[in-house]
Amino acid sequence: MKPPSPTAGAASLHLLSAVYLLLLLAPAAADDLQTLLSIKDAFKDSNTRVFDSWESNSNLCNFKGISCDSDGFVKEIELSNQNLSGAIPLTAICSLNRLQKLSLGYNQLRGRVSEDLNNCSSLRYLDVGNNFFSGQFPDVSSINGLVYLYANCSGFTGAFPWDSLRGMSALQVLSVGDNPFDRTTFPALVLNLTRLSWLYLSNCSIEGEIPEEIGNLVELVNLELAMNFLTGEIPAGITKLKKLWQVELFSNNLTGELPAGLRNLTNLEMFDASTNFLSGTLSEVGFLNKLxxxxxxxxxxxGEIPAELGEFRNLVNVSLYMNRLTGPLPEKLGSWSEFYFIDVSENFLTGPIPPQMCKGGKMKMLLMLQNNFSGEIPASYASCTTLTRFRVNKNRLSGWVPGGIWGLPEMKLIDLAENDFEGPITTDIGNARSLAQLFVADNRFYGELPAEISKASSLVSIDLGNNGFSGTIPVEIGELKQITALHLQGNKFSGSIPASLGSCHSINEINMAENALSGEIPPSLGSLPTLNFLNLSRNELSGQIPATLSSLRLNLLDLSHNKLSGPVPESLLTEANNGSFAGNPSLCSETLAGFRRCSPQAGMPNHLRLVLLCLMLAFVALLASLVGFCYLKKKADRTGERSLKDHSWDLRSFHVLTFKEDEIIDAIKQDNLIGKGGSGHVYRVMAGNGKELAVKHVWHSDECAGRKIGSATPILGPPRSSKHRQFEAEVKMLSSIRHVNVVKLYCSISSEDSSLLVYEYMPNGSLWDRLHTCRKLALDWEARYEIALGAAKGLEYLHHSCDEPMIHRDVKSSNILLDEHLKPRIADFGLAKILQPEGSRESTQVVAGTHGYIAPEYAYTNKVNEKSDVYSFGVVLMELVTGKRPIETEFGENKDIVDWVCGKLKTKESVLSLVDSSIPQMYKENVIKVLKVAILCTARLPTLRPTMRSVVQMLEEARPFQLLSIVVTKDFVGNK
Structure with missing residues (x-):
């Protein structure tokens, strides 16, 4: 045999070495495979397909989201935005010894992140941001090689462990903002991380001043400190950070001028220091030409806006509103780029509107209201087809409006009010298919209102008041099915009021005062279900007042100074006290002072008088019989309650019971009675084991049941046509509900004649009791807030989380019960209804609910949905904020708390006056935030109200001491 060559021997040796090395590594790689499979198992409840490729017989390096090093070990896990849920299996993950990157951001991960994270010492990249964790962020001091740390918007609370960053000299990205951490001053340790290029600490409760030493972080490209509690001036040290691309300092309490030397930040593209208390001029901004x-x-x-801004080639967004700026806007502003947005409202600016801001064909919004701009609207904007909002009201602009502006296809709002414009609204408006709001009041417009306005089918509000429009109101205006407000007052319109307005079923305001309208008032106006403001005064209207107006629920009616004749409808007599019919000498009334008496009617024939007398006598006899029957029935009820044991009872339990049926039945007696209402009597029962219970006794017969519910009665609801049906409704609802903020139904005990519902007992009664009765408690704001949030969560559960979502239909403060710790429970489900499948809505043939809480749509439709509950809950929020009842004499005749609150949303002072005087000043801003939620909930149109899920989110954002400062006037007055 020929001996092997040296070369062949060497090759064999290398091969053996490689095989040996693979054998050594194989167990470790196999361990990584098993670890990944255990991670997959930990996320088995996640609704994701990312793990489809993770199989035991596959190469782990081919698993989706997994990257390996050259030896086949797991190096990176990239599972961000994969809809993962549950807790992170950190023990398994950190056993991957070569893992350098762990990316789990934008998922639905929950629970606590344990200190096991410290075992991931080889990590260089960690992303757990945008999740729903709880508890504190863990100490990560052992992962001192981290280069990227993302934990923003992840739900962590408590104190952030800043000291654990001490050894992370390589850290380049630190992003931990948008977490409700404990308040702290600016963490000094961060100032030593000199390699940082990205620092995101917005909205994480940092207070005090920004340190001058911020200038040490010379590698910073992005600096975000917005939405904190920072005070003092912007430090000069920030001007040393010449690599900065973005600076976000908005929503703090910063003062002083922009620092000298800001011009050094020549790479700055994004600069936001809005909503602070900065003063001085914008001179330094004029050098930031990459903005x-x-x-x-x-x-x-x-001071003036630097002229240099007109030469900036990249500038697309300018927001400078609510300052004290003067002088003109640069003429070339926005002409070099695809300019997008400008808002310089509420300043003292002068001069013309720059003509070329839409030159790039991308402009969306032009907001320049409340300044002193002059001249005409440049013709170039007539072809700016991307515009959605054009607001220049309260300026000194003049001339004709370029015709094309009326018909821009994406335009949603045109506001030209309070200027000196003239000319007509052109037929171009027929092309404005997206236009929702048209405000041109207080100008010198003239000509006829074109019939083509009916093609602007998205219109919700029209205000043409105080101009010179003439001609007839086009009958086609009735085609605007979404219109809610029509203001045509102070013009020269003539002819009749179009009867077609009767088909505008969403309209709630009509003002046609001070025109030359003639003819009769169309009876069709009486069919407008949401109309609450009707002003037709100072015209030449004639004929009788239509009886159909009696069906309206009007907050204002003014028909004065016309040529109306005939009797004033009886149901409108109270309006006469407001001068609603003055200046109509031909009107008459049998009861109103100052009006002539109507002509007497022909006498009634004798045989009709006899029939009427007989009917009256029969009615009196029937009424007497009914009263006697009720008396006897009530007396029988008293004895009946003492002999309930004579009945045969059927018990249905919905929880594990620690009491017996006989204990409940024996306790139904007068001594234990704590409440009466339309659906039954309520008793307080002490079970043998010491447990307190509330028992509702419902008779299945309707005869002589409770006639009227008192506002403060706990658990009870309004009378219904069938007590048995109401009982079954409540049992069906409550037996399936398991929520901490919904009253617990232990069991039902039924006989042929009546039924008993056994609830948990609420020792603190109802919220109504605690706010408005002799059992009133001095509820501090924190307690009120927790009651509001808990009740909202209960309703959210009913609307969104039940197997069969349901509407309650009688939400009110007396149906929110309070336990011994003042934790709220939603109660009284006698009116609740299961929601119909999508595409239909629950229909009720009677008005359900309690006066003061009932949503306005109940007045004009029997189709209501969960948004009616939202309205009622908004009223409850107003009770908590103001301490007032839903109906108070101080609100005025035919007005409730919603009307009263909305009437005070004019100034900061009047808004603050709404807050209950017992609530300390320190809480006022948080209280106003809750009031804003209440106002959203009580929007007149159901479609404009938020869902209860959104309400809960908004209330959680209003938690005391965890809110940013808000500007009351900005929230309620003049929102753009």
Missing amino acids: VSLQLFENQLS
């Missing part, structure tokens, strides 16, 4: 977005609104800046 793309400039946002300094809601400050106290003064």
Whole structure:
């Protein structure tokens, strides 16, 4: 045999070495495979397909989201945005010894992140941001090689472990904002991380001043400190950070001027220091020629806008509203780029509107209201087809509006009010298919209103008041099915009021005062279900007042100074006290002072008088019989309650019971009675084991049941046509519900004649009791807030989380019960209804609910949905904020708490006056935030109200001491 050559021997040796090495490594790689499979198992409840390729017989390096090093070990796990849920299996993950990247952001991960994370010492990249964790962020001091750390918007609370970053000299990205951490001053340790290029600490409760030493972080490209509690001036040290691309400092309490030397930040593209208290001029900004977005609104800046901004080639967004700026806008502003947005409202700016801001064909919004701009609207904007909002009201603009502006296809809002414009609204408006709001009041417009306005089918509000429009109101206006407000007052319109307005079923305001309208008032106006403001005064209307107007629920009616004749409808007599019919000498009334008496009617024939007398006598006899029967029935009921044991009872339990049926039945007696209402009596029962229970006794017969519910009665609901049906409804609802904020139904005990519902007992009664009765408690704001949030969560559960979502239909403060710790429970489900499948809505043939809480749609439709509950809950929020009942004499005749609150949303002072005087000043801003939620909930149109899920989210954002400061006037007055 020929001996092997040296070369062949060497090759064999290398092969053996490689095989030996693979054998050594194989067990470790196999361990990684098993670890990945255990991670897959930990996420088995996630609704994701990312693990489809993770199989035991596959190469782990081919698993989706997995990257390996050259030896076949797991190096990276990239599972961000994969709809993962549950807890992170950190023990398994950190056993991957060569893991350098762990990316789990944008998922639905929950629970606590344990200290096991410290075992992932080889990590260089960690992303757990945008999840739903709880508890504190763990100490990560052993992962001192981290280069990227993302934990923003992840739900962590408590104190962030800043000291654990001490050894992370390689850290380049630190993103832990948008977490409700404990308040702290700016963490000094961060100032030593000199390799940082990305620092995101927005909305994480940092207070005090920004340190001058921020200038040490010379590698910073992005600096975000917005939505904190920062005070003092922007430090000069920030001007040393010449690599900065973005600076976000908005929504703090910063003062002073923009620092000298800001011009050094020549790479700055995004600058936002809005909603602070900055003063001085914008002179330094004139040197930042790479700016793309400039946002300094809601400050106290003064002086002129630097002319250099007109030469900036990349600028697309300018927001400088609510400052004290003067002088003109640069003529070439926005002409070099695809300019997108400008808002310089509420300043003292002068001069013309720059003509070329839409030159790039991308502009969306032009907001320049409340300044001193002059001249005409440049013709170039007539072809700006991307515009959605055009607001220049309260300026000194003049001339004709370019015709094309009326018909821009994406335009949603045109606001030209309070200027000196003239000319007509052109037929172009027929092309404005997206236009929702048209405000041109207080100008010198003239000509006829074109019939083509009916083709702007998205219109919701029209205000043409105080101009010179003439001609007839086009009958086609009735085709605007979404219109809610029509203001045509103070013009020269003539002819009749179009009867077609009767088909605008969403309209709630009509003002046609001070025109030359003639003819009769169309009876069709009486069919408008949501109309609450009707002003037709100072016209030449004639004929009788239509009886159909009596069906309206009007907050304002003014038909004065016309040529109306005939009797004033009886149901409208109260309006006469407001001068609603003055100046109509031909009107008459049998009861109103100051009006002539109507002509007497022909006498009634004798035989009709006899028939009427007989009917009256029969009615009196029937009424007497009914009263006697009720008396006897009530007396029988008293004895009946003492002999309930004579009945045969059937018990249905819905929880494990620790009491017996006989204990409940024996306790139904007068001594234990704590409440009466339309659906039954309520008793307080002490079971043998010491447990307190509330028992509702419902008779299955309707005869002589409770006639009227008191506002403060706990658990009870309004009378219904069938007590048995109501009982079955409540049992069906409550037996399936398991929620901490919904009252617990232990069992039902039924006989042929009556039934008993056994609830948990609420020792603190109802919220109504605690706010409005002799059992009133001094509820502090924190307690009120927790009651509001808990009740909202209960309703959210009913609407969104039940197997069969349901509407309650009688939400009110007396149906929110309070346990010994003042934790709320939603109660009284006698009116609740299961929601119909999508595409239909629950229909009720009677008005359900309680006066003051009932949503306005109940007045004009028997089709209601969960948004009616939202309205009622909004009223409850108003009770908590104001301490007032839903109906108070101080609100005025025919007005409730919603009307009263909305009437005070004019100034900051009047808004603050709504807050219950017992609530300390320190809470006022949080209270106003809750009031804002209440106002959203009580929107007149159901479609404009939020869902209960959104309500819960908004309330959680209003938690005391965890909110940013808000500007009351900005939230309620003049929102753009």
